Amino acid sequence: MSRDARRLSLILLFAPFALWILLLIALPHLxxxxxxxREKVAPRVYEFGFGNYAEFITEPIYWNTLLRTGSMSLLVTFLALIIGFPIAYYIAKIAGKRARGALFLMCLIPLWVSDLIRAFGWILLLRESGVISRSLQWMGLTQSGIEFLYNDAAVIVGLVYTVILFMIVPLVSTLDGMGDDMIEAGYNLGGNSLTVLRRIIVPYAMPGIVAGCIVVFMMTAGSYLTPILLGGKNSSWFTEQIYNQFISRFNWEGGAAFGVLLLLFTSGVVWIGLRLSGQSLANTVARS
Incomplete structure (x- = not known):
């Protein structure tokens, strides 16, 4: 009787999660x-085919945009790691318990508002008549306003600001489990700060690094609002191509094919990253 009750409890516990995976992830992707x-051969006439994928291959602007999105996403991931790792190490190993909560709260502040509000906040800062440009004029460093928007640098800054929390959280979770005696042993054996970082801290934190990089890369590659608003007409992000296929051209079949290609591309990059780092997805998720 108790075994049946335990089994029922497990089923009820995992049922919402299983339904969430099935209804919101598996079925939409299928x-x-x-x-x-579905390849359109005449008005309201479709047949099975790979014409939508062939259109992507034969049009250079599409796969060039996909490759550019991937390279920019990798750059954002790298910058988020470089900026987030020292912050995560300070929160996990240096800050006190009270300070740790306050620092986590500060990291959560960007998530209190939507992506749209965050993007418009950067627009107010970076536009020609914005806060930064007016401050430079007030200090006499420039005679006229400077436009910091509508370029790759503005897009990268906005994306790093948006996703850096998702790099910090798995790093803090991993580094928090590392004992201080491991670091002390490294110094006692004659290692300097760089050696301890390279030989002890980074290898131990590798599951958190990989987990954070996966989440940040996938979120960045799938971002839409920030690249469009901060990059303007100069932005070349693949999600814009998907939007244009669905909304502007009413080509739902082509938009679906582009969505599948983006998923396959990002999944391939993640797989290559796991192979190069020597990590597995199961171990990475379990450790972080």
Missing amino acids: GILALSM
Whole structure:
């Protein structure tokens, strides 16, 4: 009787999660995949084919935009890691318990508002008549306003600001489990700060590094609002191509194919990263 009750409890516990995976992830992806295989041959006449994928291959602007999105996302991931690792190490190993909560709260502040509000906040700072440009004029460093918007640098800054929390959280979770005696042993054996970082801290934190990089890269590659608003017409982000296929051209089959290609591309990059780092996805998720 108790075994049956325990089994029922486990089923009820995992049922919402299983339904969430099935209804919001598995079925929509299967639907998008099926839609991408519909090739339009006449008005309201479709047949199975790979014409939508062939259109992507034969049009250089599409795969150039995808490659550019991937390279920019890797750069954002690298910058988030470089900036987030010292912050995570300070929170996990140096800050006190009270300070740790306050620092986490400060990291959570950007998530209190939507992506749209955060993007418009950067617009107020970076536009030609914005806070930074007016401050430079007031200090006499420039005679006229400077436009900091509508370029790759503005897009990168906005994306790093948006995703850096998702780099810090897994790093803090991993580094928090590292005992101080490991670091002290490294110094006692004659290692300097760089050696201890390279031989002890980074290898121990590798599951958190990989987990944070995966989340940040996937979020950045799939971002839409920030690249469009901060990059303007100069932005070349693949999600904009997907939007144009769905909304501007009413080509749902082509948009679905582009969505599948973006998923396959980002999944391939993640797989290559796991192979190069020597980590597995299961161990990474378990440790972080």
